[in-house]
Amino acid sequence: MRGVALWFFASAIVYVMAGMMFGIWMAASHDHGLAPAHGHLNLIGWVTMALFGIYYHLVPSAAESRLATLHFAIATLGVWLIVPGITLAIRGTTEILAILGAFTTLTSMVLFLVIVLRNQRPALA
Ligand code: HEM
Numbered sequence: 001m002r003g004v005a006l007w008f009f010a011s012a013i014v015y016v017m018a019g020m021m022f023g024i025w026m027a028a029s030h031d032h033g034l035a036p037a038h039g040h041l042n043l044i045g046w047v048t049m050a051l052f053g054i055y056y057h058l059v060p061s062a063a064e065s066r067l068a069t070l071h072f073a074i075a076t077l078g079v080w081l082i083v084p085g086i087t088l089a090i091r092g093t094t095e096i097l098a099i100l101g102a103f104t105t106l107t108s109m110v111l112f113l114v115i116v117l118r119n120q121r122p123a124l125a
């Protein structure tokens with residue numbers, strides 16, 4: 001694994017380590033109030049980013065395109081906005097960061113669909 005595939009996969013591992021520490025902190029403190037922030041750090045940061053990494057590893061032509069680098073930047077920004085955003089929304093501070101994070105994450109997924117469709121191969125190729 002290398003290039004964009006590695007960036008996605010390595011950052012996913014960093015996110016799940018952070019998510020696990022977050023989970024352990026919640027369990028230890030008996031305060032599960034931020035569970036949705038923990039859940040989405042793991043589900044968007046780990047599961048989704050790791051799936052992107054595996055896809056780019058399997059489809060090198062997609063990984064080599066400039067769109068893939070843009071996809072990594074937008075997906076990363078999404079994680080960095082939505083996780084603190086959910087935390088601030090739960091705390092009642094502001095919802096704006098969560099909203100921005102949600103639409104950034106959605107944009108990254110739309111871009112991913114475009115990339116997947118542009119890199120189709122005949123079934124036996
Ligand atoms: C060391 C590892 C982890 C620990 C200690 C941990 C701990 C926790 C705790 C204490 C809660 C709150 C449960 C409740 O209030 O009912 C929780 C919720 C949750 N966790 Fe984890 N977790 C870990 C890893 C993960 C991973 C790897 C994922 C996903 C891939 C995950 C996904 C979730 C989800 C989706 C929720 C529910 C969020 C919600 O209620 O909105 N967790 N976790």
Ligand code: HEM
Pocket residue numbers: 036039040043044047048101102103105106
């Ligand atoms: C733009 C991206 C996303 C947004 C805005 C979003 C939003 C939400 C919201 C508002 C909730 C309810 C939280 C609560 O009950 O306090 C939720 C729960 C949840 N989301 Fe997401 N989500 C997103 C992406 C994802 C993804 C990619 C996954 C899985 C890979 C996921 C899995 C879950 C799960 C497992 C729960 C908890 C369901 C439960 O407690 O029954 N979400 N999400």
